[in-house]
Amino acid sequence: MKMSQVVFTPEKNPPANADTINHRLLVQAGFVRQLMAGVYTYTPLGLAVLRKIENIIREKMNEIGYAEIHMPALNPSANWQTTGGWDKIDVLFKIKSRTGKEYALAQSHEEIVTPLIQEVTHSYKDLPKKVFQIQWKFRDELRAKSGILRGREFLMKDAYSFHLDQADFEKAYEVVKKAYLEIFSALNLDAKVTEASGGNFAEKISYEFMVLTDAGEDDIYYCPDCNYCINSEIATVEIENCPHCGAKLQPARASEAGNVFDLGGKFTRAFNFSVSTADNQKVYPVMGCYGIGVSRAMGIIAEVHHDDKGLLWPENVAPAKFYLIGLGEYQEQAAELYQRLREHGVDVIFDDRDASAGTKFAAADLIGCPYRIVISAKTEGKIELKKRGDENIQLVAEESLYD
């Protein structure tokens, strides 16, 4: 990627209306632009980060046997009337077409995936079935705020599984829980797991994956030694120590980065989706749903990984591993290095703009790639390598950049 072509480059000043760090830094550094509250455009830099997060999630979901599909955002109202969601879900956007037909804009896909899987499930032998998608969702939020943490339009990974019985579902549930903790760990997020009531959404108790951040909307008590946490709303009885490892619980603000719901037979019953078992019993498949906020995860990473100069992306979600700067007469040498790095498949952003050293260093700090490479008169054309957020400069041979 060349900075002369990304169209959206870092700005001198932060946006005036930012209420959170992710909003301020992501806009100022040129990763997103706000169209309206809760609705953002993703720029080439932002899209690069979003795609890396997506791929970490996608690979793990494939690994645990979920098949990727893409369901429509535009839904017939009938599906939502069948479950009662049409009247009960206040964040559901509704559309009336010019011929008077009514549609919902999906804020989740239980109403679509249930009859979809029903169509291709002819026998109990066809179960379990497991699908996921990574898709933009819509919510009519009264107050969209906190940058990309709480959007009216946001990117979501939602997965659904259908099982013959509760035991099979519970095995799958544990597999997803483990996969989620691995995903958050790969995203460099320290996730705690709470048991929460599913509200009117689910029939049963469910898991929420909470990441500690002051920009979050939840108050929790968490265990510093294991993954346990509890929502403070639920902790009516005072709990002082972790029920798993005994450590003293700490209070914190947190953001819900993912969740896992045991939906039981709620949706399969609503759509009359049943199968006959081997001994001719009619059963409604047990259903699970599993969400991760993809754009929210990007916002949480920004909240957690930054310093006073800008973003500090972990390497596997950074827009690029290296930020390459050539100064003055060394600009051309930098261009040649960029070519060679690209040929070696190295993930690098080249600041090829006709701009001052100050502008380029400030951009490197704001954008927050893990490493900065500089070629300048100062080092007589040698390559300076510096870890972002660290003062130590190394002089390196080109070859060592290709690893």
Add this chain to the structure above:
Amino acid sequence: MKMSQVVFTPEKNPPANADTINHRLLVQAGFVRQLMAGVYTYTPLGLAVLRKIENIIREKMNEIGYAEIHMPALNPSANWQTTGGWDKIDVLFKIKSRTGKEYALAQSHEEIVTPLIQEVTHSYKDLPKKVFQIQWKFRDELRAKSGILRGREFLMKDAYSFHLDQADFEKAYEVVKKAYLEIFSALNLDAKVTEASGGNFAEKISYEFMVLTDAGEDDIYYCPDCNYCINSEIATVEIENCPHCGAKLQPARASEAGNVFDLGGKFTRAFNFSVSTADNQKVYPVMGCYGIGVSRAMGIIAEVHHDDKGLLWPENVAPAKFYLIGLGEYQEQAAELYQRLREHGVDVIFDDRDASAGTKFAAADLIGCPYRIVISAKTEGKIELKKRGDENIQLVAEESLYD
């Protein structure tokens, strides 16, 4: 990809309501499922094809200097009121939120990209600017039909360029036109280029890229020897021969796979997006927009490339290059071959289902990967390789599959 995990496998019978070949074959073979008229779910097989088409387009757009972004589908009504589109565009879906705020669902993004680029254009030196996105769009069609050719929700590549003057725009216009012809050629589509009136959408004459198919909605006259064609609605004066190469024009039905519009200053004026030139003249940038229907292209490819048994995907957009079948006792040997092929990075679907030879061969024909590999008792465990749609069987060594 394993057939036991794709969830949506080929069906015995075609859907009852299919009005076109793409609808019939894509549903029966398990690439899409219809949610309602013009709105489809993409299955793992369908998503694999869609992603390959996307990537062919993405690479070419990057190559000619367009930066990829992602703009929101949920738009403030104000943007559409500014241009008059709110009242004039009858296919625009409108949403009223629960607080009474009004939004449009984007059917194209001129209303969003113009003020977006305006925000980051501070001087005439910042021009030209070129961006594109690949995104789901929405149209309130009175009659959505023809499978995925004409949807209410469809995947679109839309690009936009902003220029200081008409001359610079016209250079860019030619670059995109050439790139489009290369894209359609890579998609194995024979595209003809028509000059069409831009209707009330654009101020000027524009190009349309038409692909010959009986499922199309346009009647054209095309030149069999070059890319020229003309829409029959426009050909008021009878033209018998190609104005470029003199060959006799042929009548045909065609589908519009892409278009290029010269938008002039229509949108930049509406948003009061001006820059000062070097000699202090205030000018409104000249704007171009460039579309390709990505999901429509998938439908057109299905219309053009099939036989009476199923689909015949060109290699670079096929869900996989090979369809691997193991029969009877050779199922395990096929599984081992699948592993080895995957390790070599070979793009292959493995029909690992517990199903009859007939079911697997029918699936291979319907799904339409370019090559079929069979290991069975018939060839004493040797590998049979067959080109889809061809009767010739080759016996090959494993190594020759890895190229």
